[in-house]
Amino acid sequence: MALLFCSLFDYEKKTSYTFFVVAKDGGQKDIKNKTVQVRINLSDVNDNPPVFTEMAYRKNLTLNTPMNSLVLRVQANDRDSGINGEVRYSLNVSGTNLATYNMFRIDEVSGDLYTRQALTTAGVHMIQVVATDMGTPALGSTGRLAGKIRAGLPQEYGILINDKKDP
Numbered sequence: 021m022a023l024l025f026c027s028l029f030d031y032e033k034k035t036s037y038t039f040f041v042v043a044k045d046g047g048q049k050d051i052k053n054k055t056v057q058v059r060i061n062l063s064d065v066n067d068n069p070p071v072f073t074e075m076a077y078r079k080n081l082t083l084n085t086p087m088n089s090l091v092l093r094v095q096a097n098d099r100d101s102g103i104n105g106e107v108r109y110s111l112n113v114s115g116t117n118l119a120t121y122n123m124f125r126i127d128e129v130s131g132d133l134y135t136r137q138a139l140t141t142a143g144v145h146m147i148q149v150v151a152t153d154m155g156t157p158a159l160g161s162t163g164r165l166a167g168k169i170r171a172g173l174p175q176e177y178g179i180l181i182n183d184k185k186d187p
């Protein structure tokens with residue numbers, strides 16, 4: 021006996037299926053039926069990358085904000101289960117000016133972005149944050165942060181994050 025399925029299964033939509041299979045004997049008289057219940061449990065595969073919750077984050081900070089100050093929390097959600105949906109954050113050194121990269125650090129679990137040093141100079145900074153799940157193979161997304169420290173009043177630090185999935 022073979023079962024043919026005509027649609028794709030998606031663990032994120034339904035994790036198990038239950039149905040009945042009826043077996044009939046081939047006799048013409050006194051036909052006997054046998055019914056058996058079949059249950060199929062699906063396993064999750066890592067088919068969803070983390071997706072940042074916001075297209076743009078904005079935060080004002082005063083000039084001379086001290087080191088180890090919380091700037092903002094970035095968050096990316098992953099629809100997969102278990103480690104396939106567990107997200108880790110990092111700053112992308114290759115996509116960020118080294119001086120800017122050295123000004124910030126990110127908590128890899130919480131996504132909290134902190135100042136690594138006091139913000140003492142005005143300027144525009146571009147930061148790339150990467151959200152990666154822990155599946156095998158891992159899937160990732162890149163968030164682009166554009167930060168601006170203004171010297172004049174009001175002094176502020178604005179950050180934009182644009183979600184851009186890696187190809």
Ligand SMILES: [Ca+2]
Pocket residue numbers: 031032064065066067068099100101104
């Ligand atoms: Ca999945």
Ligand SMILES: [Ca+2]
Pocket residue numbers: 066067068069070098099100104105153155159
């Ligand atoms: Ca995933």
